[in-house]
Amino acid sequence: MRRKLAAGNWKMHGQSGDLAELTSLAAAHPASRVDILICPPATLVHRAAQATSGTAIAIGAQDCHAAPAGAHTGDLSAAMLKDAGATHVILGHSERRTDHFETDQIVQAKAQAALATDFTVIICIGETLAQRDAGTTLGTLSTQMAGSIPDNADPTRLVIAYEPIWAIGTGLTPTPDQIAEAHAHMRATLTTRFGAKTDQIRLLYGGSVKPANAAAIFAVGDVDGALVGGASLKADDFSPIITALAAS
Numbered sequence: 001m002r003r004k005l006a007a008g009n010w011k012m013h014g015q016s017g018d019l020a021e022l023t024s025l026a027a028a029h030p031a032s033r034v035d036i037l038i039c040p041p042a043t044l045v046h047r048a049a050q051a052t053s054g055t056a057i058a059i060g061a062q063d064c065h066a067a068p069a070g071a072h073t074g075d076l077s078a079a080m081l082k083d084a085g086a087t088h089v090i091l092g093h094s095e096r097r098t099d100h101f102e103t104d105q106i107v108q109a110k111a112q113a114a115l116a117t118d119f120t121v122i123i124c125i126g127e128t129l130a131q132r133d134a135g136t137t138l139g140t141l142s143t144q145m146a147g148s149i150p151d152n153a154d155p156t157r158l159v160i161a162y163e164p165i166w167a168i169g170t171g172l173t174p175t176p177d178q179i180a181e182a183h184a185h186m187r188a189t190l191t192t193r194f195g196a197k198t199d200q201i202r203l204l205y206g207g208s209v210k211p212a213n214a215a216a217i218f219a220v221g222d223v224d225g226a227l228v229g230g231a232s233l234k235a236d237d238f239s240p241i242i243t244a245l246a247a248s
């Protein structure tokens, strides 16, 4: 069956001194029943991978370019990130889609490149508040999944994170029923493309996951873990989320 995944997205936070959080986290979870992933900023990927070598913590990147190399100033290829020690990559986060105008097609091209480089990819989807209010949430998720996920993706290395944009960094979260509805829709939609292998695809919830609400979110059917922003920065916050996932 699917191994659960507690993934932390540090976004544009973290410098050398923050690597100590990884050491604390590793010490608190020496042999974890769930997969633990931290995606620090690219500047820390190499040192984070070294600091967590031999521990239960994997290190990921927050983006990669679709090309293997080339004249793309400021960008990083999947091969470079793999060379630095990353094994996972977050793609199509709503902040990338907004700040860098990433379309579903761009996200899919990046996912192809990352999967071809042996990465596990976490593809993010989610509706705006206007889309939820208009009743188009499930249609939005279908469109994003159809456009962002490569057909030939290996299901064991494919993770989809449902992140309602209005829940990211706001302290707002959907109700358990709303999360359940979205995840059931995602699983059903993926089944039409991947058949029985859909069972191997992990579905995460993301958006204002905290120690206080983690257990309730993990109790929702078809939630295989979380993508956590703010509460992943400190080991003292992320650790109880990992523990809640392991107990779910």
Ligand code: PGA
Binding pocket: 009, 163, 167, 168, 169, 170, 171, 206, 207, 208, 209, 227, 228, 229, 230, 231
């Ligand atoms: P948040 O971010 O946990 O700070 O809401 C989640 C995310 O953007 O992945």
